[in-house]
Amino acid sequence: MIGAFLLVSIMVLCVFQPFKEYVQIPTKITVFEGQGITFPATLPVQAKVGGTDTSVDVSHNDGVVAVSGRKTGQGKVLLEMAGFPIKQMNVDVIPEYKVYPGGQSIGVKLNTVGVLVVGHHLVDTVDGKHSPGEIAGIQVGDIITKINGKTVEQMSDVAPFVQEAGKKGESLQIEIAREQETIETELTPLKDKDEDSYRIGLYIRDSAAGIGTMTFYDPKTMRYGALGHVISDMDTKKPIVVQDGQIVRSTVTSIEKGSNGVPGEKLARFSNDREAIGDITRNSPFGIFGKLHKDIQNGKMDEALPIALPHEVKEGPAKILTVVDEDKVEEFDVEVVSKIEQKFPATKGMVIKITDPKLLEKTGGIVQGMSGSPIIQDGKIIGAVTHVFVNDPTSGYGVHIEWMLNEAGIDIYNTEDEEKAS
Known part of the structure; x- marks a missing residue:
């Protein structure tokens, strides 16, 4: 009796794993026209197109179920075993989408919305040391957007209000943006006893600059994406709320090689002409985005x-495009160590490892300034380098290209056209 029970248990386990594979097959997939996706088929399963649909083709051979897109549209694929349906997949077939890969080193100049508070300081008055800004409840990371009802756009806008209010002995009505809130407070400037001027006890900033790497651009719309991650203020560590900005060409002058616990860095300078090659309209968790002023090439x-x-990305060899010397874009070998087939936007879509001996010798792996370097696999752009692992600079995260395209306002699914048609 016990022997029979064990035999049945073994048979159940043998069947369970293959059946589990079919349970894990998604009920909805998206494929490009002329391309497809495959699934393992360790059970005697038959795949067929549902109804009279002509958008998809299916085949089942050599232990694999293949679903391919014939033409743009929607279709259904039915999986059956012994005549019984076990899975139905809804398939969206969309037109193939192409963009130009980047790899160029770019300089980034951002102008904030209002002025950003990056710190407090004490004003040395005849009555002691005080910080008017701190007394008013203004915090590091707050953005001053209005003073006395008038919009503040840059640091030079602040001083006239402060000096005028100080001389009159009046307070300033301050409007600040904090997270998703708008807060109003009152601030009274104090006179510095050693200077004939008034102070508010705040360190403020209205712009930021740095370098990164171009990921892609679309020649039809001139929209681009770069960096692959949000730009945060170096002092507050909070994302910069962008009013506008520009990108310029940059030249890598040297590399500070990374090591365990110490990320490396590209050292670069903006091009001598400082000509803006594009604008910046968005700073998001997936990078910076805007429009180019003209076509650019990576050579x-x-x-x-x-x-x-995301579901097309596979573990294995890939390449990245990036600059490590002056402005020359080069191709380097990497490996996709693991991937996450994300259905919704998220920044950590894959783990990559630098395998190219030349790049490892030059940089030690992924360094600051390399963020945004496009990742190419099987002739397709799959994503961009985003972060380095501090304790292993040879490895880091990559973001799926779909989410960067989405942030750039590029609709690869043509949903806008569908909405207009409906």
Whole structure:
């Protein structure tokens, strides 16, 4: 009796794992026209197109179920075993989308909305040391947007209000943006006993600058994406709320090589002409976005490449495009160590490891300034480098290209056209 029980248990376990594979097959997939996706088929399963649909093709052979897109549209694929349905997949077939890969080193100049509070300081008055800003409840990371009802756009806008109020012995009505809130407070400037001027006890900033790497641009719309991660203020560590900004060409002058516990860095300078090659309209968790003023080339892959959806990314060899010497874009070997087939936007879509001996010798792995370097696999742009692992500079995270395109306002699913048609 016990022997029979064990035999049945073993048979159940043998069947369970293959059946589990089918349970894990998604009920909805998206494929590009002329491309497809495969699933393992360790059970005797038959795949067929549902109804009279002509958007998809299916096949089932050599232990694999293949679903491919014939033409743009929607279709259904039915999986059956012994005549019984076990899974239905809804398939969206969309047109192939191509963008130009980047890799160029770029300089980034951002102007904030209002002025950003990056610290407090004490004003040395005849009555002691005080910080009017701190007394008014203004915090590091707050953005001053209005003073006395008038919009503040840059640091030079602040001083006239402060000196005038100080001389009159009046308080300033301050409006600040904090997270998702708008807060009003009252601030009274104090006179510095050693200077004939008034102070508010706040360190403020209205712009930021740095370098990064171009990821892609779309020649049809001139929209681009770069960096692959949000730009945060160096002091407050909070994302910068962008009013506007520009990107310029930059030249890598040297590399500070990374090591365990110490991330490396590209050292670069803005181009001598400082000509803006594009504007910045968005600073999001997925990078910076805007429009280019003209076409740009990387000199390595100057042709549009198709993009890959998250489920198309696979573990294995890939390449990145980046600059490590002056303004020359080069191709380097990497490996996709693991991936996450994300259905919703998220920044950590894959783990990559630098395997190229030349790049490892030059940089030690992923360094600051390399963020945004496009990742190419099987002739497709799959994403961009975003972060380095501090304790292992040879490895880091990558973001799926789909989410960067979405943030750039590029609709690869043509949903706008569908909404207009409906």
